[in-house]
Amino acid sequence: MLTRNVFGLPSMGWRNPFEDLENLTRRMDMLTNAMYGRPGARLMMPKVFPAINITEDKDKYYVRAELPGMKAEDIKLEVTGRNLAIIGERKIQSEGENTRYHRREREAGRFSRIIGLPGDVDADSVDAKLVNGLLTVAIAKSAAAKAKQITVKTSE
Amino acid sequence: MTESKELQAKAKQEVATPAEQTRPGLVFTPEVDIFETDQEITLLADMPGVAADEVTIDLKDGVLTISGDVKPWEGSEETDVLVEFEIGKYHRQFSLSDAIDQDKIDAKLEDGVLRLTLPKAQKAVPRQIAVKAG
Numbered sequence: 689m690l691t692r693n694v695f696g697l698p699s700m701g702w703r704n705p706f707e708d709l710e711n712l713t714r715r716m717d718m719l720t721n722a723m724y725g726r727p728g729a730r731l732m733m734p735k736v737f738p739a740i741n742i743t744e745d746k747d748k749y750y751v752r753a754e755l756p757g758m759k760a761e762d763i764k765l766e767v768t769g770r771n772l773a774i775i776g777e778r779k780i781q782s783e784g785e786n787t788r789y790h791r792r793e794r795e796a797g798r799f800s801r802i803i804g805l806p807g808d809v810d811a812d813s814v815d816a817k818l819v820n821g822l823l824t825v826a827i828a829k830s831a832a833a834k835a836k837q838i839t840v841k842t843s844e
Numbered sequence: 845m846t847e848s849k850e851l852q853a854k855a856k857q858e859v860a861t862p863a864e865q866t867r868p869g870l871v872f873t874p875e876v877d878i879f880e881t882d883q884e885i886t887l888l889a890d891m892p893g894v895a896a897d898e899v900t901i902d903l904k905d906g907v908l909t910i911s912g913d914v915k916p917w918e919g920s921e922e923t924d925v926l927v928e929f930e931i932g933k934y935h936r937q938f939s940l941s942d943a944i945d946q947d948k949i950d951a952k953l954e955d956g957v958l959r960l961t962l963p964k965a966q967k968a969v970p971r972q973i974a975v976k977a978g
Contacts, residue, residue: 737851739929743922750922754892754929756956774895778851786881793875794890797851806925821892822917 737799738774742806746834749805749827756821757794763818765825767811772825775800807833856929859936870932874912874958874962878938884963891934892956893917899958901951903944910958911935943967 738753751772755763763776780796805827813828859871872887887910891899894912902909912934943965950961 734864735853737853739853739855741927741929742925744925745919745923747919749925750918752917754956756890756892758955780877783879784881787879787886788881790880792877794877794888795851797849799851803874818955820895821890824917833860836968 694807710714736801740774740801742802742803744806744829747829749807749809749829749844751803751825751827754821755818755821755823758818758821760818763823765816767809767814767815767827768772770805770808772803772805773801773826774823803807856932858932870930871935872932873936874910874934876936880964882964884961885940887938887958887960887962889934889936889958889960890956891958892951892952893931894934894958896953896958899951899953901949901960903940903946903949903962906940907934908938908940908962910937911961912958 722750738755740751740753743750744750753774755776755778757780758776762779763774766773766775777798778796780794808830810828810830814825815827816823818823818824857873874891876890877888884943887908889910891912892908893914894922898913898915900909900913900942914931914933916931918931940962944962945965948963950963952959
């Protein structure tokens with residue numbers, strides 16, 4: 689059946705009637721991403737506690753997690769191959785007998801997460817510190833994984 | 845509580861309508877526990893990444909405002925590989941109905957958790973009133 693739509697040439701067949709709508713949806717998505725998207729890596733929803741950020745410079749990977757109220761002895765870190773495991777438990781102290789809670793938003797419990805790092809690492813030089821509830825793990829990249837500068841020779 | 849459950853990941857809550865800020869950045873609401881005894885009200889707020897000198901606590905006209913500034917913690921040479929949470933300051937307000945003895949407010953920041961103790965003013969402490977018969 690020949691169809692003629694307002695903006696185009698007459699075409700054969702009954703095309704997808706929603707094609708124009710899909711096109712519009714896609715263009716609106718691109719528009720909102722352009723307006724509200726933030727520079728840098730796209731934000732991923734955390735699926736496992738804790739939410740982490742991984743960054744790198746030329747020598748190390750940095751893994752950061754927000755762990756308020758945790759003490760260093762309640763966290764266990766292990767590096768196996770390319771994986772960093774963060775295991776621990778958050779405890780919230782109980783507050784006496786005669787307390788009436790108005791709000792209870794903080795949660796306590798166990799957590800365990802294994803994070804795959806993007807490249808090979810040197811398991812012997814890992815530095816971890818927990819300051820003000822922010823855990824920062826700095827892991828040195830293995831020598832083979834660091835980018836090597838290659839000089840280009842101009843003559844033989 | 846004897847058994848512990850598994851913690852679930854939660855996205856950080858952004859403040860719904862933040863006031864105009866002097867510096868650009870995100871503002872999050874910290875998670876809080878609020879409880880009271882007969883003597884005092886205690887507030888515990890999770891503010892990871894905030895140091896003790898970056899916390900502001902203000903109590904005026906029955907409105908308690910807590911905010912914490914976070915210094916950017918990434919080195920300038922670092923590039924992002926995976927981003928699951930954003931960095932931003934914390935801000936939350938509460939209205940307090942009880943009269944608070946403002947001189948005795950105590951604030952302590954430990955491991956990124958702010959513990960704010962607000963002792964009730966003497967007239968707000970519940971007193972037993974004996975009911976006389978007859």
